[in-house]
Amino acid sequence: MGAPEPVEGFRHSSSSDSSSGRRSQRATRRLPRRAAIGRRSFTSTLRSLETLADAGAQVSVHVVDLDSHVHVLSGDDHVTMPIAGLGVVPLLVEVAAAFEAGTLDPLEIVERTATEQVLTSGVWRHLHAPALPLEDLAVLAAAAGDPIAANALLQKVGHDRVRERIESLGLRRTALLDRFRDQRGPDDAPHVAVGSSRELAGLFSALVNSQVVDAAVSAQVSEWLSLNQDLSLVAASTGLDPFAHDHDAHGLLFINKTGRDRGVRAEAGVLAGPRAGVAYSLIVCFDDLSIAHRLRAHDAFRVLGVELMEYTH
Template identity: 75%
Template sequence: MGSSSAPVPEPVEGSSTTVRRSSRGGGGRRVPRRAAAGRRSFTSTLRALEELADAGAQVSVHVADLDSATPVLRGDDHVTMPIAGLGIVPLLIEVAAGIEAGTIDALEIIDRADLELVSSSGLWRHLRAPALPIVDLAVLAATVGDPNAVNALLQRVGHERIRARIASLGMPRTALLDRFRDQRGPDDAPQVAVGTTQELALLFSSLVNSAVIDATVSAQVAEWLNLNYDLSLVAASTGLDPFAHDQDAHGLLFINKTGRDRGVRVEAGVLGGPRAGVVYALIVCFDDLSISHRLRAHDAFRTLGVELMEYTH
């Protein structure tokens, strides 16, 4: 899977902009610096992220040209932050690798009764089928982030293999810490997963360039992620059909995965258009005190989506 190439704008001398981060959660780290000018810059995204930081949110972003790997927007992209359901991508990679290697049977049946069910969200809990094959659970995990499907795969694969896979992918700041739960107690990991936008963006770039394990595994995971239904954040600006966007009539290359938790929104993906391809990751951690707080965070993702479309078209 590739993208049409286009000239990458050179950074304009003296135009890199650094905005201060609020003191919440760790002091004066920097948030995004602009590395391009004019129509293909990210001025509006920069402004939106500045406003979030000034309001006390923690922000991390990494955007790079897909063909050259040149960063065009970055800020605190090395900082480890919660990534919620986005952390299941290494799990999907391990499942695909196991299927290809023959250590996992794609049609192996897993019974829902063997799980400690998450009752607060998910699709499988509403289905009549009490058991599903591993490959269908992978589709549920990728498309709707189904927590019980994820927990079933994680139980089958095991944390040790996921940790080893993440290490082999060269992602030292990323971890899938725990399964999904209705409630997190004092003895549970505080987050499902953590990671950095730099590592997440690199992972998605590797997927579309067939560099995650091998071409077969990369293609399988990209195919699962291409079915993702959550196009409400960055992807809202693509105009794609959430339920049928794997064969876009306008030739748009797009895969993504989102993560959501209380006060956490995250998305990573690849967008390819006629002028360029781009890989991106954005994490926003905010005080979810009201609908307006939440919508302000969502608006920043959509602003990034608009400027990614401008960059690629």
């Protein structure tokens, strides 16, 4: 079967520099100009995302075929939006590059008390170990989205180096703005990170193609991300074991990172099966007014997951 025609959808009234992530007004939308025929057309995904847009959510999606480099699905993929913990990926790239260059010791011990604490989430705060090596903190940040571990890594390498790394990767709409916090005050950045779905899908594509810094750095970051245990959004449709999915018995290659905040859900990753491989990113910002609003956003991620599985198998 040949490559499908690209599918494009929904354009909102929000501008490309929007980072508020919460739109209560009804959004205007544009139906896809071209849609592939058959089960590889992502029509269910578009329908689900357009329903979210009609309800006032801000949505951005991008899917690119790893082999043909065809952008098989796109919708407002240039728009900069909040991405929460997904912003850890550029930080992990910088950490891996520093390990590779020898400017950072992977076994350097970091005291938990040396970093400002985050009490609303994470694993390290529940552990008895008062200190861990930097490499273990990278695993915690990638696998469990641990905010204290991420903050400790950011404190070690510094915002400036992460910003320079992001620029060197050619990412113009992606930024790690701040550390993780329990609460954000008027003097703090409004979000921990922002990005566009096109850039994030492209970053994951570059990772699996060994194009992020070099092959060693790409492999290290991909290995960390392969340990991610949050398979509740797009990955819910893969049937993978959240705790052991880096060597799937059916040959499914999958790496991902998610981001969650009040009214923000984001995910980017790579899914490859026997027929094809894709890099994808989906960001949804919505009014988190009830559990129904939240579940409707989550459902859209799972619909995308189903159609990604159909595309790759």
